[in-house]
Amino acid sequence: xxxxxxxxxxxxxxxxxxxxxxxxxxxxxxxxxxxxxxxxxxxxxxxxxxxxxxxxxxxxxxxxxxxxxxxxxxxxxxxxxxxxxxxxxxxxxxxxxxxxxxxxxxxxxxxxxxxxxxxxxxxxxxxxxxxxxxxxxxxxxxxxxxxxxxxxxxxxxxxxxxxxxxxxxxxxxxxxxxxxxxxxxxxxxxxxxxxxxxxxxxxxxxxxxxxxxxxxxxxxxxxxxxxxxxxxxxxxxxxxxxxxxxxxxxxxxx
Ligand code: NAD
Numbered sequence: 279x280x281x282x283x284x285x286x287x288x289x290x291x292x293x294x295x296x297x298x299x300x301x302x303x304x305x306x307x308x309x310x311x312x313x314x315x316x317x318x319x320x321x322x323x324x325x326x327x328x329x330x331x332x333x334x335x336x337x338x339x340x341x342x343x344x345x346x347x348x349x350x351x352x353x354x355x356x357x358x359x360x361x362x363x364x365x366x367x368x369x370x371x372x373x374x375x376x377x378x379x380x381x382x383x384x385x386x387x388x389x390x391x392x393x394x395x396x397x398x399x400x401x402x403x404x405x406x407x408x409x410x411x412x413x414x415x416x417x418x419x420x421x422x423x424x425x426x427x428x429x430x431x432x433x434x435x436x437x438x439x440x441x442x443x444x445x446x447x448x449x450x451x452x453x454x455x456x457x458x459x460x461x462x463x464x465x466x467x468x469x470x471x472x473x474x475x476x477x478x479x480x481x482x483x484x485x486x487x488x489x490x491x492x493x494x495x496x497x498x499x500x501x502x503x504x505x506x507x508x509x510x511x512x513x514x515x516x517x518x519x520x521x522x523x524x525x526x527x528x529x530x531x532x
Contacts, residue, residue, distance in 0.1 A: 279307030280512045285358040287311045287351075289341050289398055290368025292319035294467030295417075298500035299365065299507045304332025306508060311354055312336045314368070341368045341394035344401075351401040363511045364402045365415045366395040366439075371473065372431040384431050391435035395442060403450065410454040415510045416443045418459040420526040436461075440522060447520030456519050458510050463526030464488050465498040493528025 281303055291300040292314035303310050304327035312327075312334055314320040320336040327334035335357075339350040354361055372379075372387040395416050406412030419436040421429055443459040450457060464470060478484040489497065506525045509515050524530050 280508060280514070281363075282307035284308045284362040284511065285311070285354065285360055286363040286365065286511060287313060287354060287361055287398070287402065288365040288367055289313045289394065291365075292316045292323050294469055295462070295465060295500045295503045296365070296367040297323050299367065299504040300334065301326060301330070301332075302501070302504040302508055303511065304328075304334055305330060306512075308333070308363075308511075309358060310334040313339055313341070313350060315340055341366075341398055342389045344397055347397045348401050351398070351405070355405055360409060361402050361405055361412070363413045363415070364398055364406075365417075365507060365511070366398055367415075367417045368394050369417055369435075371469070372435075373428055373477070374430065375428050376430040378428075379431055387431045387435055388438075391432075392438045392442070395439055399446065403455070406455050407450070407453040412453075412455040413511055413515075414446065414450075414455065414457045415507055416440075416446075416457065416459045418443065418461050418522065420461045420463050420524060420530045422461060423522075423530055443522075444520045451519060456510075456516070458515070458518050458521045458523060460503060460506055460510070461522050461524045461526060461530070462503050463492065463498055463524075463529040465500060465503055465525075467500055491529050491532065492526070493532040496527065498525065498527055 286308045290296040291312040300310050312320050312323050317338050324334045324336045337350045339346040369391045416439050418440040421433045422436040422440040447457040474481040474484050503525050
C-alpha cells in the first residue's frame with residue numbers, strides 16, 4: 279500500500295475529484311479525513327471508504343472561514359497527532375468574460391478557490407513544520423497557463439494557486455515540506471457534466487469541441503486526477519518540489 283498509515287486531509291472531498299481521490303487514498307491504506315460543506319455526501323464518501331475496508335472520518339468545515347478550518351485541524355491533531363498530507367481540492371467554477379462578472383461573484387470564487395487554499399495551509403503548516411515533514415497538494419488547473427473563453431475569474435484563481443504553490447515551496451522547503459500543484463484539463467465530474475447539460479444547447483457538440491483542443495481522444499475522469507494526487511501524496515514523488523503536474527490530455531502543450 280502506497281499511503282500506509284498516512285493521515286491525509288482532503289478538502290471538498292464529498293464529490294468529483296476530491297471524492298475519487300479519497301476513495302483511492304482509502305484503498306492505499308491512508309487515514310482519510312473527508313472535509314466538505316456537504317455533510318450528507320461527505321458521510322456517504324466515508325461510508326464507501328470504510329465499506330471497502332479503509333479508514334476515514336468526515337469533518338464539516340468551510341475552507342473560507344478561519345475559525346472553522348482551525349477547529350477542524352485541531353480535531354485532526356487531537357485524534358491522530360499529525361497531518362502528513364493536505365490536499366487543497368475544494369473549489370467552484372465561474373463563467374463569464376470580465377465585463378460580465380458581478381463583484382460579489384468575483385469575491386466568492388476568489389474566497390473559495392484562493393483563500394480556501396490559504397486557510398487550510400495556514401493552520402496545517404505549523405504542525406508539519408514542527409515534524410519537519412509533509413506534502414501539500416494544491417488544486418490549480420491548466421487554465422492557469424492557457425487562455426480559454428469566458429473563464430476570467432476562474433482562470434485568475436487557478437493562476438493565483440499556481441503562483442502561491444511556488445512561493446510556499448520556497449518558504450517551507452527548509453522544513454522538509456513539499457508543495458506541488460495539480461493542473462487538470464476538463465475532467466468529467468458530475469459538476470462539469472451538469473454544467474455542459476445546462477449551459478449548452480448541444481452538450482455533445484460542446485464535449486466534441488473540448489476534445490478537439492486535446493491531444494487525447496478521451497475525456498479526463500476524476501480517477502485520472504486521483505492517481506496523480508496519489509503520486510504527489512506518496513514518498514515516490516519526494517524529489518518533486520513546487521512542480522505543476524499536468525493531467526490534461528495534452529491541452530496545455532497540444
Ligand atoms: P465538485 O463540485 O464535484 O467538488 C467540489 C467540492 O468542494 C464539493 O463537494 C463542494 O461541496 C466542496 N466545496 C465547495 N465550497 C466549499 C467550501 N467553502 N468548504 C468546503 N468544501 C467546499 O468539483 P470538481 O470538479 O471535483 O473540482 C474539484 C477541484 O478541481 C476544484 O478546485 C476545481 O476547480 C478543480 N478542477 C476541476 C476541473 C474539472 O474539469 N472538473 C478541472 C481543473 C480543476
